[in-house]
Amino acid sequence: MDENLKEFRSKIAEFFKDEIVARSNLDWIELFKYVGNKGKVVLIIDELPYLVESYKAFPSLLQKAWDLYLQHSKVKLVLIGSSVSMMEKLLGRKSPLYGRRTMQIKLHPLKYFHVKEFFPKYSEEDAIRVYGVVDGIPLYLKQFTDELSFWDNIRYNFLRKESFLYTEAEFLLRQEFREPRRYFSILKAISMGNTKFGEIVNATSLDKSTVSKYLDNLEEIHVVRKLYPAFEPEKRRNLRYEITDNYFKFWFRFIYPNRELIERELEEEALGKIREGFDHYMGGVFEEVARDFLWSKFRFDAGGPWWRKEEEIDFVGVKGNTAYFFEVKWSRLKVSEVHKILESLEEKAEKVNVKAKEKKFGVVAKEFKRKEGLMFDLKDMFNQNLY
Secondary structure (H helix, E strand, C coil): CHHHHHHHHHHHHHHHCCHHHHCCCCCHHHHHHHHHCCCCEEEEECCHHHHHHHCCCHHHHHHHHHHHHHCCCCEEEEECCCCHHHHHHHCCCCCCCCCCCCCCCCCCCCCHHHHHHHCCCCCHHHHHHHHHHHCCCHHHHCCCCCCCCHHHHHHHHHCCCCCHHHHHHHHHHHHHCCCCHHHHHHHHHHHCCCCCHHHHHHHHCCCHHHHHHHHHHHHHCCCEEEECCCCCCCCHHHCEEEECCHHHHHHHHHHHHHHHHHHCCCHHHHHHHHHHHHHHHHHHHHHHHHHHHHHHHHCCCEEEEEEECCEEEEEEEEECCEEEEEEEEEEEECHHHHHHHHHHHHHHHCCCCCCCCEEEEEEEEEEECCCCCCEECHHHHCCHHHC
C-alpha cells in the first residue's frame, strides 16, 4: 500500500510541478485535499479493484475525501476497473461510496466494421474472422497483425503457452471466481452448441440447481446472456443462453478443449482441430454480425432471431407495417441456392406471430454469384456510410 501512496504522491508532484509535494509525507486524504484546491482537474484511478485488494480501507478513505474536499470542487474523479463484479460491489449499496457516483459508463467492444481499420491489408472475410476470434476489443486486436496471415496469427497468439491470448480467458475468470472449474465446464458446453438449460445440465453432468446458480453468476458479470425468440412469449422452454463476446466463444470452443495439445507444443495438431470446425463456428458469429448490420441499416422498431421447436429464422424485424425476414449464410451462394432459401423462409414466416401488412424476405451471405432484391454481402456490411 505504501508503494501505491508513494506513486500517487509522485504523480501529483510531477503533474503540478510541486517539489514540496514530492519531498512531503502527505497521506491519501491530504493529497486529495491538495488536488481539490487546484481548480479544474480530471483525476483518474485505474484498476480500482486492485488498489482495494491491497488496501481494504480505501473505499472509506475515498468516501471521506470526496465528502470533505472533492464533492464541491471542480475535480472530476474517474474510477476505472476491468472486473465488472468488483466495480459493481465497490459502488453498490453496501459500499462507503454508494450514492456518490454521478455517472457510469460500461465500455463496449468496437463494432465489427472497425476491425478493417486495424487491418487494412486484410479482406472483409479475414476481418470478420478476426472479429470472430477476438471480438472488437482493442487490446486483443493489437495482438494481431496483417503482416501475417489470419491462420499464422491464430498460431502465434493462441497456440503458444507464453502468448497473452492463450491465458487471458482463464485469468479473467479467476479474477471473478475463486473456483472457476465449474464455470469453465458450463462455458465450454454453451460454446459447443448446448444453449438450452437442459442441454447444459446434460453436457456438464452438474445438478440443475448448481447450473442455475452458476449461469446467474455468469450473467451478472455479463459473460453470458439470456435469449428469447423474437415475437414469442418469454417462457423457460424458449430460453437459450449465449456467451456474450467472441473471444470467450472462440477460447472455450477451440482453445480450452485442446489445451493438452498446446501444452505439449503440438501446434499443427491444435491448428488442425481449429480449422476443422472453424467455418461452422463462424456461421454463428456471422449471424450476430448480420443482425447488427440489419439493425443499423433498417432501424427496426423491434426484432431479433426467431425459433419455435426445431424451426428457426436468423432475423425477423418490424418497421412500421412491414415485417422483414432474413436468413444468414456464411458461404458464397449461387442464384439457385438463394431461391431455395427464400422459399423456405416464406414458409417459416407464416408461423411467426407478427402483425404486418407487408412481408419482405432477404438473405445475408458472405458473397453472392448475383444480387437482386434484399441481398447483402460482406462488401455491404463494411460500407460505413450506413453508420
